[in-house]
Amino acid sequence: TVAVSPEEPGTPLSALPAPVLEVTGPGGRALARFRPPRPDRETVLLLAEVYRRGDGWKLRALGQGYADGLAGLARDFGVD
Template sequence: MTPGSNIPLSAAGVAVDVAAPVRLDVSGLLLTAHGKVRSDADFVFYNQPAGPGVTYRSGGGASPDAITVDTAAVPADIERIVVTASPDEAGRTFQGVEPTATVRDAATGAVLATFTPPRLGTETALVVVEVYRRGGAWKVRAVGQGYANGLAGIATDFGVTVEEPPAAPQAAPPRAAAPAAPSAPAA
């Protein structure tokens, strides 16, 4: 596939795995017609591996992580499932990394499509593909949209509340030493 291209899905269940020469974190976001999640429960990833009709599967480092979509179980108000990826290593960009998404029939494992986004650079997260509903039929679209502000940037754009880690408390300024008590006169 090429960026922006789409194909109809012939399978009711598809698995999208994203492989690269570095370990990637793969996630899925269930989006309404407004392009937003209904709640944070629509963000499927390693710490929240299941949502309505969508599941996350870890590759355990030996194989790629995947998002599986059971189109028959996706709620009617969800129009698309966005599959994202980001390098597992903090601060790592996609410079020199060519991720490839493989869309498979979830039941048989047969490859339905593959997509490698064009050359990437300073992006730290990527919307790879989307599985979407159009006129009652399901399709997959190659996206390849990069983000320089990581997975938090993608999540925020799609309406997920991202809690920043609390800032380290600032150290209190050093206290001035109390003046020494006057010594008592000798008796």
């Protein structure tokens, strides 16, 4: 899982440059690019999941934001 969380807890992501995920291959060639909708009140953003399926790797774009920060993210993953 690729997550974006500002260094200063509680900082809304709207106060920072818009996040962009770019996956590059050999030689720097872009293989995938994901620009999620601009966050508003969210302080943490799940950007993508990277996982293996069979012999290959997969990338799933998410763009799921949390206004309640890492606590909201932890709750969704079942962490107390």
